[in-house]
Amino acid sequence: MRHRKIKGAREMLLAHEDYAVAEDEAIGKDWDEFFGAQRPLHVELGTGRGKFITGMASNCPDVNFIGIELKEEVLLRAVKRARDKQLHNVAFIAGNGARLMEYFKAGSLERIYINFCDPWPKNRHSKRRLVHRGFLEMYKEILTQKGEIHFKTDNEKLFEFALNEFSDSGFRLRNISLDLHSSGFEGNVTTEYEERFAALGMKIYRCEAYL
Amino acid sequence: MRHRKIKGAREMLLAHEDYAVAEDEAIGKDWDEFFGAQRPLHVELGTGRGKFITGMASNCPDVNFIGIELKEEVLLRAVKRARDKQLHNVAFIAGNGARLMEYFKAGSLERIYINFCDPWPKNRHSKRRLVHRGFLEMYKEILTQKGEIHFKTDNEKLFEFALNEFSDSGFRLRNISLDLHSSGFEGNVTTEYEERFAALGMKIYRCEAYL
Numbered sequence: 001m002r003h004r005k006i007k008g009a010r011e012m013l014l015a016h017e018d019y020a021v022a023e024d025e026a027i028g029k030d031w032d033e034f035f036g037a038q039r040p041l042h043v044e045l046g047t048g049r050g051k052f053i054t055g056m057a058s059n060c061p062d063v064n065f066i067g068i069e070l071k072e073e074v075l076l077r078a079v080k081r082a083r084d085k086q087l088h089n090v091a092f093i094a095g096n097g098a099r100l101m102e103y104f105k106a107g108s109l110e111r112i113y114i115n116f117c118d119p120w121p122k123n124r125h126s127k128r129r130l131v132h133r134g135f136l137e138m139y140k141e142i143l144t145q146k147g148e149i150h151f152k153t154d155n156e157k158l159f160e161f162a163l164n165e166f167s168d169s170g171f172r173l174r175n176i177s178l179d180l181h182s183s184g185f186e187g188n189v190t191t192e193y194e195e196r197f198a199a200l201g202m203k204i205y206r207c208e209a210y211l
Numbered sequence: 212m213r214h215r216k217i218k219g220a221r222e223m224l225l226a227h228e229d230y231a232v233a234e235d236e237a238i239g240k241d242w243d244e245f246f247g248a249q250r251p252l253h254v255e256l257g258t259g260r261g262k263f264i265t266g267m268a269s270n271c272p273d274v275n276f277i278g279i280e281l282k283e284e285v286l287l288r289a290v291k292r293a294r295d296k297q298l299h300n301v302a303f304i305a306g307n308g309a310r311l312m313e314y315f316k317a318g319s320l321e322r323i324y325i326n327f328c329d330p331w332p333k334n335r336h337s338k339r340r341l342v343h344r345g346f347l348e349m350y351k352e353i354l355t356q357k358g359e360i361h362f363k364t365d366n367e368k369l370f371e372f373a374l375n376e377f378s379d380s381g382f383r384l385r386n387i388s389l390d391l392h393s394s395g396f397e398g399n400v401t402t403e404y405e406e407r408f409a410a411l412g413m414k415i416y417r418c419e420a421y422l
Binding site: 156157159160163164167168172173174175176177178179183 | 367368370371374375378379383384385386387388389390394
């Protein structure tokens, strides 16, 4: 999907210094200090307009949430959403999910959320999928010993790929849903993308992978 | 599905003593002795007309295969198929898959196949599903330390249930297919039911669970 470039989006974004952190500033940052409170840290890769992560932050005040999103003009919407909700336990990095290792210390994340990431359907691009075993090995480094990855997609092939990559990489699986919105799963926080696709009757796949 | 009762099916079946074993005789049987050769033992629960297990037995002469099937008139077809193919590494028990523990010693099976078992769709019947955790605990007892369960179904809900039961019961998963016949999976041996359903364009789900 292409997004309209907003002139000066970067400046507008970084003006919200309570919520937005530039990529370079995120490197090696002390997140407890940033939030002014030591809490478990959950990170969403590709946070988009932030519906999911601000919803989670509302529901779980005892957790610090960080959303990572490359597109600054999209992230601006997420920042405004967090500000309008007056949330104090969520922030955003205008950066690249693949650079996670630079933003967080090894063993420091309790949970990583990957929601509706790019499926990269061609086999020769499989290494770019955020659930490829290359990334999973990286996540293992950065997760706590009991760390978890929560994964959602509307792409059946990507979900099949993810289940196998998780399993082969030594993650255990639980709460696997092949049709989330018709399952009995409770407490699901939707993304904007998810709402649109579920409304069209498309299946949503979800699982939790844990160490 | 109802099957035509064949008069004297039991007698006809047990006349093929190289291939068919009555339920009572299967209890505590020495299978190495029965086959006259010590080989890894693979068992299929609900073997039907035996297309799958005789196909496997043809492909893997170094493994002993046993198919369990309750319906004697159905099993008669499986026995005839094995005899026509002159297979010496496959036999059938006219018995109940749920009584596995009586037919085999603890730690004696390398692999259990569960193909297109009854999905028992109502929640209150979930314990009857052959992939319910109650059965999985039983299979664990009877499998070798590196034992495996290979599971196929055309029922999405049952597959979802199975993935979760396997995971929660401490099995690891691999080779998960959400659409087996359009996947790149090689070496699949089909059942008669599977051929019929795949031909109708229905998806076949498959996974391997291992200890």
